[in-house]
Amino acid sequence: MAAGHGAEITMSDPSDGVRWLRVAGEIDIAGRSVLAAALRAAIAGTGVVEVVIDLSELRFIDAGGVRVLFDAARLARAGGVGLRVRGLTGIVETVLHLTGAAELLGVAPIPGAGSERTRLQPSRDARPGRP
Secondary structure: OEEEOOEEEEEOOOEOOEEEEEEEEEEOOOOHHHHHHHHHHHHHOOOOOEEEEEEEEEEEEOHHHHHHHHHHHHHHHHOOOEEEEEOOOHHHHHHHHHHOHHHHOOOOOOOOHHHHHHHHOOOHHHOOOOO
């Protein structure tokens, strides 16, 4: 188990080539390096063909934490290791969907997100200098 300020990460032993990482708490400036190190270790593990990241107990992730997930996806892809995220809830789910990280990591879209995203985007008439 690895812990940073506000983050707790547990890693399972690989079972049938799948390693699980459970991330709890908050991933912010204090927890990013801990998450990055855990993901690198999980991806590089002997006999690991897939890493599943369980975020069901994660309460917060900042932009730097999202970047760590992007970097892990790139590292996994380069090493031929699958990487999936499960258990998105609350603000973590929203942040990962709005940044595009959820799609990159193979997370299903939020039901009804099409209409939500449409409302979040400014209309052409809302540009500065338009009546």
